[in-house]
Amino acid sequence: MQWQCPTICICFPCPLQGKSKLSTHATFLLVCRTSFLSDFTLNAIYLLPTTQQARRRSYIHRHCWLVSRNPGSLANIIIMGSSSAAVVLLLLAAVFRARPVEALAANWGTRARHPLPGDITVRLLKDNGFDKAKLFEADPAALQALGHSGIQVMLGLPNELLASVAGNVAAAEQWVQQNVSNYVSKYGVDIRYVAVGNEPFLKSYKGMFEAATLPAVQNVQAALVKAGLARQVRITVPLNADVYESLDGRPSSGDFRPDITTLMTNLVRFLLDSGGVLAINIYPFLSLDADANFPRDYAYFPAPGAPPSQASVQDGNVLYTNVFDANYDTLIAALEKHGLGNITVVVGEIGWPTDGDANANVASAQRFNQGLFDRIVAGKGTPRRPQMPDVYVFALLDEDNKSVDPGNFERHWGVFNYDGSPKYPLSLASGRAIVPAKGVKYLSKQWCVLRSDASPTDPAVVGAIGYACQFADCTSLSPGSSCGSLDVRGNISYAFNQFFQSANQQKGSCAFNNLAVITTTDPSQGTCRFRIEIDPGRRDRTHGNSDSAAARAAAAWGAVVLLALLAIVAV
Incomplete structure (x- = not known):
């Protein structure tokens, strides 16, 4: 089964030393990296008769093909003609070693x-x-x-x-x-x-x-x-x-x-x-x-x-x-x-x-x-x-x-x-610490809670909570959970707000038979967070899928180094 060569591969000779029946052969190491933000790894070792060294480029090409999936990325095989390539390889690896975080x-x-x-x-x-x-x-x-x-x-x-x-x-x-x-x-x-x-x-x-x-x-x-x-x-x-x-x-x-x-x-x-x-x-x-x-x-x-x-x-x-x-x-x-x-x-x-x-x-x-x-x-x-x-x-x-x-x-x-x-x-x-998402847009800063003059023992409350939690997530009210220590009024308000946010704060979604009211005061308590939902209609598209600055910089460095190598190394 053939293997697929990643984005960048460098082949350099590693001459065999000492007396050996293999001394009439030359060893070439094929070292590859999958992207500009990954490390070089040894992918293959080729053993060629010295009489075939002049044809080593076509030999390698027959056994390795490159697939470049990202627009603008370089896909080159560099066949280096001297063992000094190992030094260049180490330099190249060191240049690319710096990356934002571990994969x-x-x-x-x-x-x-x-x-x-x-x-x-x-x-x-x-x-x-x-x-x-x-x-x-x-x-x-x-x-x-x-x-x-x-x-x-x-x-x-x-x-x-x-x-x-x-x-x-x-x-x-x-x-x-x-x-x-x-x-x-x-x-x-x-x-x-x-x-x-x-x-x-x-x-x-x-x-x-x-x-x-x-x-x-x-x-x-x-x-x-x-x-x-x-x-x-x-x-x-x-x-x-x-x-x-x-x-x-x-x-x-x-x-x-x-x-x-x-x-x-x-x-x-x-x-x-x-x-x-x-x-x-x-x-x-x-x-x-x-x-x-x-x-x-x-x-x-x-x-x-x-x-x-x-x-x-x-x-x-x-x-x-x-x-x-x-x-x-x-x-x-x-x-x-x-x-x-x-x-x-x-x-x-x-x-x-x-x-x-x-x-x-x-x-x-x-x-x-x-x-x-x-x-x-x-x-x-x-x-x-x-x-x-x-x-x-x-x-x-x-x-x-x-x-x-x-x-x-x-x-x-x-x-x-x-x-x-x-x-x-x-x-x-x-x-490095984890960082939050950027560009998130939210619904209005308002919550739905039990009216202050409403009784938590009102017979309509049980049905209202059941309805709210049927269409929204109330699992944080479970015993031992982040909202498990709320009092009765807090439990009711949490359920009402979950439904209100799930319904995109639409008009009428904070009624519950006149038991609820909208407030602009955050009702969160202790570990219990009363959420405000993401606004599905508002979003920041300015960044899209563009690579991070670090990735673009790494790609630029890669282009510079590879072009320099192409200019100075005998192929």
Whole structure:
């Protein structure tokens, strides 16, 4: 299977020293970078007979092609004629080394009643160093905003489409054409993965999607091949951590769930053979929340220098100090047990909610996510996979229109609030703090509250609250949540305001049988924030999808350096 060369590649000779039957050959290292904001990495080593050195340019060209997806970017192969190229390469790498923040990945969910505009969300991602985004469905506004942004996209095909795509390859081809080819060619979206389904083998689904998943994956792969996108776009299947287990609690004893062992091995083998990856969703929060006796410290990443948790798991010579490492390595052990240890495993979802449950709060989320970001930035993986994989943080933003079947916390996973404001301080690469979204426009600064002369015991109040919370999000009123300590009047006012804002503050949306009134005095109390909704009709379009100043500067430096090299280096 051929490999696709990234944007910039430099080839330089590395002569072999000493007596060797290979001394009649010349070694050339091909070193590439995927973009102006990434590092050089060794992609290939070519061993050529010295008699063929004069033809090395055509040789390299036959084995490497460049794909440049961003307008204005340079796509050049530079064949350097002396070993001094190594010095130039190091200089070039040093020039490009300076970048805004370490690359991060996030889940961008769109189940919000008032979604943050796509262009603002893309800028939020880029301003905070996220260069990868995962979408659960082909949302047109999000995909168009991601065009020419430099952000790599994992695009989801929802579970409800698995049956149709599995049963008919033409349906897969149509989906790929409409949602992949269209956005790649027309909008310049850098789609790298198609995520077929989302946790389709989840126990609670009771086998609903099991029969359709692998055929759907095979048909989507065939559709990508037919569309000429299989080298650029790979397939994956995000799975829940309940697809594997360890009967004795040690990661090394990991194996697939008995009822899906054959299905898992067939699926992973197909992904491996077709160049795909496996995505796993790991949620230490759910482990803690589901078991009152779960050791709390074991759910978090240990602070540097801190003693290991008493709940740490000794597995041979390895001490597992947190549930993430143990969980991830349980999967790796299961894969290795079935001869599938070569598959790349990315983390499709991981995070901590801030509301809707006693264990979901700002302090806990900050502790967990700071530890997670520290691990990502440091590149520290697990005992079985020492290099940190791609990790898609769940989630970028809160989604107030998600189902609460898993729990009231389900709408509060965002690192950022609904409007792109940070929920808590986080330190990213080089100590940089996360920054809020720019250009957000809001509705008028007014709230809907219970009238001062209205009685909270009025029989009409119960019906009014039920109506308000049927069409708006009231999960923050849950016991132990950010608004769980409000008094009766506060609870009623919060519900009224949520409905009022959800209805865009329209006339008549703050009536409730004359129980409510509009106020310009912020009724927020303590940790309970009475929101003002995003104005869907007002937005700042001045920035759009343009690259940040740092990215443009890096690209300019790249052009200068490459042009200089072309002028002075013998090719």
